[in-house]
Amino acid sequence: MAEIRTNDTRERILDAAERLFMTHGYEGTSMRQITGEASVNLAAVNYHFGSKEALMQEVFRRRLDWLNEERMRVLDEMEAEAAGKPLKPSQIVDGFFGTLLRMAGDEKRGGVTFLRLLGRTLTEPSEFIRAFLAHEYQTVMDRYKEALFKALPEVPKAEIVWRFHFMLGATSYAIAGTDALRLVTDWQIEDEDSTDRLDRLVPRLMSFLLGGLRAPLPQFSDAAAASN
Amino acid sequence: MAEIRTNDTRERILDAAERLFMTHGYEGTSMRQITGEASVNLAAVNYHFGSKEALMQEVFRRRLDWLNEERMRVLDEMEAEAAGKPLKPSQIVDGFFGTLLRMAGDEKRGGVTFLRLLGRTLTEPSEFIRAFLAHEYQTVMDRYKEALFKALPEVPKAEIVWRFHFMLGATSYAIAGTDALRLVTDWQIEDEDSTDRLDRLVPRLMSFLLGGLRAPLPQFSDAAAASN
DNA sequence: CTATGATTCATACGTTCGTTTGAATCATAG
DNA sequence: CTATGATTCAAACGAACGTATGAATCATAG
Structure with a gap:
């Protein structure tokens, strides 16, 4: 009696939408595809969620709530143990990005499907989902940036913010494109199974990520103010 | 005599499509939006390009042809000067990613608009555009990877391919999200104008990118948690 | 000038979209 | 059992989609 059909209509819809949004994007997925894959009536989405937009938000909410709470928990734990001293950059990066990546192995939390959806959505700035994600991420992002400021006091804050941005990009892309874009991985990745x-x-x-985070600071061609 | 057909309509359509695809994505942009922005008749797209898909491909082709030729030219030049000796990783990275990024300042080549479109499209694996991009990129990508293999003979090739992948991601995201996703950049990027x-x-x-490319190799054994 | 091919135009086609409706069915409490 | 509210259902709505058509307009060669 571990995990038999506890799937009610809501969850079947969410699972199908997650998978289809990942593959075809939000605009590229129709309600009829979703309800077809989920084997529910077309009207079920509007009955349970209200609209397609609200469905999309719920797809993200049920995963991000856990992810961001976990990130907060991990950071709290590390900071408690450090007792006021700065954390190591590797700890912070692992708390933020490692926690995310380890979701890939947890099918109960969406696995690779959700991670790829998240990765591609971060570069799809459709207004309503962008505002939603920004709100969901604001608090945890600020906490991690503060931790990095403290861990790397010699690096200007603006540089750290940029490098956080770059790390997000490398991670999103690494997940979203793991087997989507074969541009790079098609050859010379010989004998590793998936x-x-x-x-x-x-x-x-x-x-x-750590190599990039701790790289030498850039030299700007014109000597300009780069205050902390 | 080489007749210079200014073909105003074609280019106005391509410009409008480039801008709209960047903002709303391929599926999220309608032909009526495109022809409206371009101030041309609705039927003009199908007359000049044949279909919406063909228009999308032409939007990319007119930019990528130049970009990839330029990348090839730069690499040829550097390798000629090196006379058989390995290039420096910084040269290779600049040849590939620097050439791309410098397009941002060249409005005649699409500027930031095209770069953002490219960035978001690389994580949108819709079948037809993915196959097209893979084909466009194949040759130049292979040349640059070979150059990196030669420049970093002590690093396993699989590692280099992965890091190329990560660099692509950081770059795509840096471009695509420069002011789209305010998650990171909203604050603490004080006084720099755009x-x-x-x-x-x-x-x-x-x-x-260079910091990441030259980072210490990962340890796969479970004796992880390497120090700062 | 007229003739001819290229381009633009208004309009409409058939399809699919997200959403809504009201009746049918189900689950459960009294 | 009946009553009641929750859920599912088939069907339809108007709007928007990509595309196609044939006439009107334009540019240019003879």
Whole structure:
């Protein structure tokens, strides 16, 4: 009696929408595709969620609520243990991006499907979902940036914010494109099966992110003010 | 005599489509929006391009043809000067990503609009545009990867391919989200106006990419949690 | 000038979209 | 059992979609 058909209509719709939005995007997915895949009546989406937009928000909300709480919990824990001293950058990066990436292995939390949806959505600035994501992320993002400021006091804050941005991009893309865009991965990634590839993605990406975060500061061609 | 057909209608359509696809995505943009913005008749798109899909491909082709030729030219030049010796990683990264980023300042080549469109499209794996991009990119991508293999002989090739992938992501995202996603940039990017911001994005991103590319190799054993 | 092909135009086609409706069915409490 | 509210259902709505058509207009060669 572990996990038998507890799927009610709501969850079947959410699962189908998550998968279809990931594959075809929000605009590219129709309600009839969603209700068809979920084997529910067309009107069920509007009955349970109100609209397609509200469905999209709920798809994100049920995953992001857990993710951001977990990120907060991890950061609280690390800061409590550090007792006021700055955290190591690797700890902070792992708390934010590692927590995200480890969702990929947790099918109960959406697995790779949700991560890819999130990755592609972050570059799709449709107004309503952007506002929603910004609101969901605001608090946890600020906490992690503050932690980075404290961990890297010698780096100008603006630089840290930019590098956080770059790290988000590398991560989104690494997830969204793991097998979507074959541009890069088609060859010379020889003998790793897909679970192996996912397991190894985390340390690979972590190394890259930390290398970028701690890179030498850029030299601007014109000597301008770069205050902290 | 080479007749210069200014073909105002074609270019007005391409410009409008580029801008609208960037803002609302392919599926989220209608033909009527495009022809409305371009101030041309609705039927003009199908007359000049054949279909909406063909229009999308032409939007990319007119920019990518130049970009990839330029990337090839730059790489040829650097390799000729090196006379068989490996290039520096910074040269290679600048040839590929720097050439891309410098398009942002060249309004004649699409400027930031096209770069944002490219950035968001790379995470939108709709079948027809993905196949098209993969084909457009294949040759130049392979050349640059070979150059990196030669420049970093001590790094496993699979590692380099992954890091190329991560660099692409950070770059796409940096462009696509420069003012789209305010998640990160909303605060603490104080007094830089937008041209300043763009000028400084290049060295900032370059430092980050090179730091990531040359980061210590990841440890796959479970003795992880490496130190700062 | 007229003739001819290229382009633009208004209009309409058939389809699919998100949403709504009111009746049918289900679950459960009294 | 009946009553009641929640849910599911088939069907339809108007709007918007990409595309097609044939006439009108334009540019240019003879």
